[in-house]
Amino acid sequence: MTTKRAESTTIGSCIIIFIIIFVCAYLSALMVLGKPIARYKAQKPENILQGCLHHIGFGTHRRPIGRINNNKEKNVIASMMVKGFPAFSKSQFIEFNLKKFSSKHCYKVKYIIVDFNIFTDSKYLKQYFIYDYIDY
Numbered sequence: 670m671t672t673k674r675a676e677s678t679t680i681g682s683c684i685i686i687f688i689i690i691f692v693c694a695y696l697s698a699l700m701v702l703g704k705p706i707a708r709y710k711a712q713k714p715e716n717i718l719q720g721c722l723h724h725i726g727f728g729t730h731r732r733p734i735g736r737i738n739n740n741k742e743k744n745v746i747a748s749m750m751v752k753g754f755p756a757f758s759k760s761q762f763i764e765f766n767l768k769k770f771s772s773k774h775c776y777k778v779k780y781i782i783v784d785f786n787i788f789t790d791s792k793y794l795k796q797y798f799i800y801d802y803i804d805y
Contacts, residue, residue: 708754710783717779721738721776722746737797751799751800759802778800783796783798784796
């Protein structure tokens with residue numbers, strides 16, 4: 670009787686440990702692999718979308734915050750930049766000009782979506798990266 674109970678306890682513990690390791694690996698990939706995946710997706714023109722970048726305010730250290738196509742996801746614009754994309758070299762000029770525009774002003778941008786959704790369609794697991802500014 671005690672061996673069956675010990676066996677079921679170890680199997681349950683192994684399953685819980687496996688789930689914890691999977692979640693940690695998934696969250697690590699979400700944090701680290703977004704920009705490399707965006708660089709890879711940028712090689713195919715059909716992955717680059719067009720839309721509007723709206724300035725919605727400033728975050729810590731007066732860094733501009735924006736959202737693409739007025740979706741609910743808002744990000745610090747600097748975190749949406751990928752070194753090597755055309756927008757990266759224009760980012761200082763754009764951040765300076767954001768101070769004079771309201772949230773209704775639309776910056777035409779090309780962007781890439783990296784979607785980490787496995788089972789659901791959650792807005793928190795999508796990352797937006799600005800490929801290029803069209804107006805500048």
